[in-house]
Amino acid sequence: MDILAVSNVSKYYGGLAANSEVTCRIREGEIVSLIGPNGAGKTTLFNLISGMEKTDCGTIEYAGRDIGGMEPPEIARLGLVRTFQQTKIFRDVKVKEAVMIGRHIHDRTGFLGALLSSRSARSERRSGSEKVSEILTFLGMSFQAESVARNLAYGDQKLLGIAISLGVEPKLLLLDEPAAGLNIQESARLMEIIRKIRDKGITIGLVEHNMKLVMDISDRVLVLNYGKLIAEGTPGQVRKDPGVIEAYLGKSGNA
């Protein structure tokens, strides 16, 4: 079943088509990577799907529901969560608090209950922090729970970004260049984590330049160039596709 269906989506910045009639699907439970040269429109597509920018035309359906024109918080509440290319974390709070903020929508405390710190508000907070510990253990970060986010090493900050998004309990998680700037060991660890996330039943959309990671992990790969989808298939198929080779390496022969 398709969890996400993007149909004929276009986005223009002035005369530049950042996305031009992109049509693609993500099926439930798979890991789909979106690759393409710099400026191909990968992040733009993520921004459109997550509601951070509005499409100029075309429709985006998530779990059978048109989410075009919805605000980002409402989309996140449906279980479609994205991370950011530039590491975004809540810098001045502790790691466990940052993940707790990620769990925001699952806290059922009402305003009056919060003001009076009612019994139910306290039990919501307790069960929330149990979930936070689970997430941190899952990512192997429990020993950093009390650290202030901005003091984490770069790789751990990227991981915290994922931890925060897992707090939302997404059904579809879009990761925007999670491996950017990571060394080989860290990338390998990240790959394991992405697999483990998928094994929990979370569908994954991935924008990534690290080709080893993409080819090893993806069920399917989509290739964008100049805003257009130019190829789609298994990693093996995409690797041999002449159009993809041309997009990355240029035309062969009569150059």
Add this chain to the structure above:
Amino acid sequence: MRRAGLVGAISATGLALLLPLALTQPYLQHLLVASVINGILAVSLGIVIGFLGELSLAHGAFYGIGAYTSALLAKNFGVPFFLALPAGTLGAALTGFLIGIPALRLSGHYFAIATLGFQGIVILLITNLVEITRGPMGLSGIPAPGGINLFGGGISFQTKTGFYCLSLAVLLVTLWFTYNLMRSKFGQGFIAIREDPLLAASVGIRTKRYRLLAFCVSAAFAGAAGSLYAHYTLFISPDSFNLGESVYIATMVIIGGMGTISGPLVGAVLLTTLPEMLRVAGGLQFVLYGLIAMIVVIFMPKGIVGMAALYLRGQRDARIPAPGTTPGE
């Protein structure tokens, strides 16, 4: 940890209750009341400045709206103080809601300028609606709060000591609500928006609603402070709620320490009492006052409480292994 905090809070309250016994001069007791009212103002503005991360220059206006609402109800309609106080609170919250909707479409400097404009409008309204507010002449003859009977014994709020206890109770409620709110998902949402609005939205926090909520709660407490002020001085005029007042409250928050609850309280008490403590310096009184404010801002960018917390944390960190030597690494 929590128990230690509770014990601290209770002993601080006990100490605050004993203060009027030690400071028997009427003027010193007046300073106590002023410190408490300023404390409510600073703690509530701290929600917007410190936790939401926006500079509001309209807190004086909300303070004034609370004061005039409460005073006019009591004076013209004979509404008892204990109903006029919540009315002033609600009036300020409602105004905060109406102003917040357009103003909070902006952020950063633009938001500060918008609140500045609102502050000016409120003062102009109070000054020019002479039939209602008596304009620049000020509103006098505001009834003092009636006493209450408890277990046969009467408590009067017309003495300075009595009013001090009353305003202290409002301050405690303000602190307790703010503390609870900031620990809840609402307060954590405010902090998330301050840290990164885009990331906050992407985890499902309805940022527009939350910014409005923070602004309204902050305005509500300012309204309560205004009501207290009106029924304490029994005379109010636009001068008490002007831009200067707004800046003064913001200074308390910044000097005390943004992003904490205790910081603004410390700042309020300090800025209220410091001029008096500096009286011994004679003509240099306000020179020293300015100097101290500058020193705090330059050398303690996180304010007095922020600096103290940093110092205490340093002491604690010296006892636990430094990062990087964590066992298991």
